[in-house]
Amino acid sequence: MSLIKYESPIREPLVDGKKTYHDVTEDICHTIEAKPSRLWYIGFGISLVFLLFGVYSVYREVVYGIGQWNVNRTINWGWDITNFVWWVGIGHAGTLISAILLLFRQGWRTGVNRAAEAMTIFAVMCAGQFPIFHMGRVWVAFFTLPYPNTRGPLWPNYNSPLMWDVFAISTYFTVSLLFWYSGLIPDLATVRDRAKTKFRKHFYGITSFGWTGSTKHWQRHESLSLVLAGLSTPLVLSVHTIVSFDFATSVIPGWHTTIFPPYFVAGAIFSGFAMVQTLMLVARKVMNLQDYITLGHIEAMNKVIVLTGSIVGVAYLTELFMAWYSQVPYEMDIFFKYRIAGAYGWSYWLMMTCNVISPQLFWFKKLRRNILFTFIMSIVVNIGMWFERFVIIVTSLYRDYLPSSWSVYYRPTIWEVGFYVGTFGLFFTCFFLFAKYFPVIAIAEIKHVLKTTGESYKADMAPLEKMDVDKFYHETHHDDHHEGGTVTVKHH
Amino acid sequence: MAVKKFVVGSFDDEKVLFPAVSKVRKAGYKIHDIYTPFPVHGLDHAMGLRETSLHTAGFIFGLTGTTTAVSFMTWSFTKDWPVNIGGKPNFALPAWIPITFELTILMAAVGMVLTFCYLCQLAPGIKKHHFHLRATDDLFVMVIECTAKTNEEEVKNFLAKAGAQEVNTQVAEDGWWIGRYDREQKLYKEDQVIA
Numbered sequence: 001m002s003l004i005k006y007e008s009p010i011r012e013p014l015v016d017g018k019k020t021y022h023d024v025t026e027d028i029c030h031t032i033e034a035k036p037s038r039l040w041y042i043g044f045g046i047s048l049v050f051l052l053f054g055v056y057s058v059y060r061e062v063v064y065g066i067g068q069w070n071v072n073r074t075i076n077w078g079w080d081i082t083n084f085v086w087w088v089g090i091g092h093a094g095t096l097i098s099a100i101l102l103l104f105r106q107g108w109r110t111g112v113n114r115a116a117e118a119m120t121i122f123a124v125m126c127a128g129q130f131p132i133f134h135m136g137r138v139w140v141a142f143f144t145l146p147y148p149n150t151r152g153p154l155w156p157n158y159n160s161p162l163m164w165d166v167f168a169i170s171t172y173f174t175v176s177l178l179f180w181y182s183g184l185i186p187d188l189a190t191v192r193d194r195a196k197t198k199f200r201k202h203f204y205g206i207t208s209f210g211w212t213g214s215t216k217h218w219q220r221h222e223s224l225s226l227v228l229a230g231l232s233t234p235l236v237l238s239v240h241t242i243v244s245f246d247f248a249t250s251v252i253p254g255w256h257t258t259i260f261p262p263y264f265v266a267g268a269i270f271s272g273f274a275m276v277q278t279l280m281l282v283a284r285k286v287m288n289l290q291d292y293i294t295l296g297h298i299e300a301m302n303k304v305i306v307l308t309g310s311i312v313g314v315a316y317l318t319e320l321f322m323a324w325y326s327q328v329p330y331e332m333d334i335f336f337k338y339r340i341a342g343a344y345g346w347s348y349w350l351m352m353t354c355n356v357i358s359p360q361l362f363w364f365k366k367l368r369r370n371i372l373f374t375f376i377m378s379i380v381v382n383i384g385m386w387f388e389r390f391v392i393i394v395t396s397l398y399r400d401y402l403p404s405s406w407s408v409y410y411r412p413t414i415w416e417v418g419f420y421v422g423t424f425g426l427f428f429t430c431f432f433l434f435a436k437y438f439p440v441i442a443i444a445e446i447k448h449v450l451k452t453t454g455e456s457y458k459a460d461m462a463p464l465e466k467m468d469v470d471k472f473y474h475e476t477h478h479d480d481h482h483e484g485g486t487v488t489v490k491h492h
Numbered sequence: 493m494a495v496k497k498f499v500v501g502s503f504d505d506e507k508v509l510f511p512a513v514s515k516v517r518k519a520g521y522k523i524h525d526i527y528t529p530f531p532v533h534g535l536d537h538a539m540g541l542r543e544t545s546l547h548t549a550g551f552i553f554g555l556t557g558t559t560t561a562v563s564f565m566t567w568s569f570t571k572d573w574p575v576n577i578g579g580k581p582n583f584a585l586p587a588w589i590p591i592t593f594e595l596t597i598l599m600a601a602v603g604m605v606l607t608f609c610y611l612c613q614l615a616p617g618i619k620k621h622h623f624h625l626r627a628t629d630d631l632f633v634m635v636i637e638c639t640a641k642t643n644e645e646e647v648k649n650f651l652a653k654a655g656a657q658e659v660n661t662q663v664a665e666d667g668w669w670i671g672r673y674d675r676e677q678k679l680y681k682e683d684q685v686i687a
Contacts, residue, residue, distance in 0.1 A: 021529060021630035146568065155568040159577060159587040167594040175601040182605055185614065190529065190628040198674045205673025209609065210618035213627050216541055217612045218531040223546045224608045228601060231550075235597050242590050444530040 014107055014449060016291040021447050028441050029191055031287045033200075036436055039286060047428035054422005057415040058133055066136045069416040074407035075397045079416045080134045082389040086271070087127035087423065088169070088243055089264075089385060092236055093272025094120025095176055098183075099232035102225070108300050110445040111292045114187075115283060116276045117180040118438070122430040123275070124173045126423035131165065133419070161245040168242040175235055179228045185211050186221070187439040203437075240268040247392065253330040254339065254396035257322065263315035267385060270308035270355070273301050274381035279431065281375045283440060292441050295369050302368040305381065309359030312388075316356060330401070339395045343409055347387050348395070354384025497638040497663050498524055499647040500623045501656030502631045506532050509632045512654035513538045516636065521647060524637040524666070527627035546608060553603025554596045561595035562588065619671030621664040631657075 019027075036044075061068045071078040094116040101109040132141050144166045146155050156163050189211035192204035211217070244264035247255035277298065284293040323335035340348050358380050367373050398407045434440070503509040509526075513535070516523060523539055565588050569575070574582045609615060627633040634656070636647055648659045 025529075025629045146564070152573050153568075154573060154575075157575075157577060158565050158569065158591055159580065159584050161590075164590040164594075167591045171594040171598040174598060178601055178605045182608070186530075186628070192673055193622065193625040193628045195673075201674035202672055205619070206616045209614035209616055210620045210668055211612075211614060211628075212525075212620050212622060213527040213529060213633075214612075215526045215528060215532070215535050215539060216544075217614075218528060219536045219541060220544045220546050220608055220612060222531050223544045224604060227547050227550045227604060231554075231597050231601055234593075238590070238593060245590070447530040 044432040050425025057418030079412045084130035085389040089268035089271045090275045091120045091123035092268035095236040099229040102229040114442045172239045187443045240264045254334040266311035271385035274378040277378035299368045306362035313356035351387040499636045501651035502658040508655035524635040527633040550604040554600035557596040557599030561592040
């Protein structure tokens with residue numbers, strides 16, 4: 001509470017409008033309790049169609065084999081692994097917002113963390129499909145797990161980056177899910193306790209695990225959230241690092257570089273935030289959440305986008321420089337003959353434009369706070385980031401060491417595209433269900449910051465700002481002097 | 493698990509709640525619990541609750557993960573079936589760091605969440621008595637347990653004077669049971685204990 005004193009009056013309120021605790025509950029539970037709009041049904045329907053197309057594409061791949069795709073012995077990682085890395089990257093923003101920004105005490109994360117975490121989980125679900133089905137014989141996918149088997153037992157190769165991926169992605173998915181759900185429990189209890197229909201009482205009764213809001217439980221909940229945030233922070237950095245090891249530990253020119261881990265992590269955050277923007281800009285409009293996801297939130301995320309976009313830009317230039325500086329003919333050829341020029345040169349320049357040049361426009365405050373511009377940029381960035389992975393994978397592979405196996409121009413088949421479209425279907429189907437049945441904004445967390453950062457409360461803070469620090473301390477710290485004068489020095 | 497008698501006072505402002513807590517404690521009443529819609533910082537100290545040691549559990553689970561990963565990989569790659577992978581050493585500790593790290597995080601997180609659910613007695617299908625439905629919305633609900641010596645009316649008046657908006661007495665089960673929230677459930681009253 002001592003933070004009130006030092007809350008800058010210049011800083012924008014995180015929650016707009018004169019809201020009470022009850023108003024917050026009403027606003028956020030409204031979408032769960034109201035009938036879904038026509039727009040929701042249309043969106044959900046389209047997502048389902050996409051999903052079904054994806055299921056059929058995957059069905060063909062499973063039944064007829066990888067030959068359904070245009071990948072070949074030279075370009076063996078085509079669209080499939082491009083999509084995998086792209087989705088994993090998108091899945092980074094949620095945990096970054098909820099974990100790293102929690103540790104950095106960034107108050108604005110409370111408005112967007114719940115939806116961003118949900119997005120993370122759905123994105124990782126989509127990402128996981130690609131390597132699994134790329135195995136070809138998906139029915140033996142469990143061979144990757146170290147279990148006592150009848151083949152010896154023969155253990156998986158723990159030295160292989162692909163094996164690290166299995167552990168990294170599954171751990172990331174599990175921990176993100178736990179983090180997200182443990183935060184949801186109190187909010188689901190809020191929905192349960194206001195439920196009028198039988199279905200809602202039962203459904204939220206089960207999903208809220210019998211949460212009461214007991215002080216002791218809250219104390220443990222806080223401790224749990226903090227430690228999970230602490231665990232997720234290195235985890236989120238490790239996941240894309242390990243994904244980049246899939247490339248960096250190989251001996252393919254253009255992949256074999258030490259810059260990959262930080263470069264991939266920055267790119268992941270970059271595309272993840274762009275995806276959060278895409279979803280949040282639509283959600284705040286459709287679900288009437290402008291008071292909770294304010295222009296301030298959008299601007300803050302745009303700042304992260306311009307920062308990480310610039311890091312990515314520096315990484316691209318460093319790669320080019322290092323290729324020249326090394327004077328290794330293979331490296332030089334890949335970068336200067338086949339990447340920035342050559343058959344796929346267009347994709348390189350598309351990537352450069354979308355990822356490096358266009359985010360620089362966010363240096364202008366006017367554009368950072370422009371909703372339409374932000375929305376367009378968020379899509380541009382994700383197109384750029386998709387092409388980044390495409391460029392890395394395809395341009396490095398299509399001219400390998402042996403000219404006789406150089407590949408012809410690579411075009412995906414309809415089923416390869418269908419698989420990608422299908423993951424969009426999966427992603428948005430999940431997101432639509434989430435937006436309808438779960439609180440999209442962390443109710444309890446918003447209430448927690450309401451009195452220090454809500455618009456109506458900040459207005460009353462002028463006298464507090466002038467107050468003497470000692471006097472203020474004594475008036476606001478009820479918790480610090482109890483039981484025979486023992487002062488617990490614990491400020492939150 | 494037993495059915496007990498409680499005096500329930502609901503507050504609508506944490507600024508009133510904090511002085512009320514210290515008044516109630518000074519008067520010697522036993523606070524059963526305070527139910528709040530969000531974590532109110534400092535309330536646990538005001539109530540005299542001890543710090544949680546959940547994070548210690550997390551640390552131990554994490555160490556378990558580290559040990560499991562390192563020892564299992566060592567055993568399977570050097571003892572059980574050493575495979576020659578490009579002539580590299582069988583005991584390749586640096587290459588095992590990623591998996592060791594991931595397993596540490598995984599076990600710490602899963603272990604902590606399970607411990608949390610166990611300690612707070614949370615699970616799907618569990619039902620508990622809720623003293624006030626708005627405790628998850630906008631009220632801070634203080635529940636005082638009645639003992640044999642407690643004068644109910646006195647406690648009620650005391651709470652009202654301390655600033656409670658709504659005061660009542662409830663006889664309720666203080667543990668959990670398996671149940672559904674869309675159905676009323678009659679609990680046995682025979683073993684009512686006024687301890």
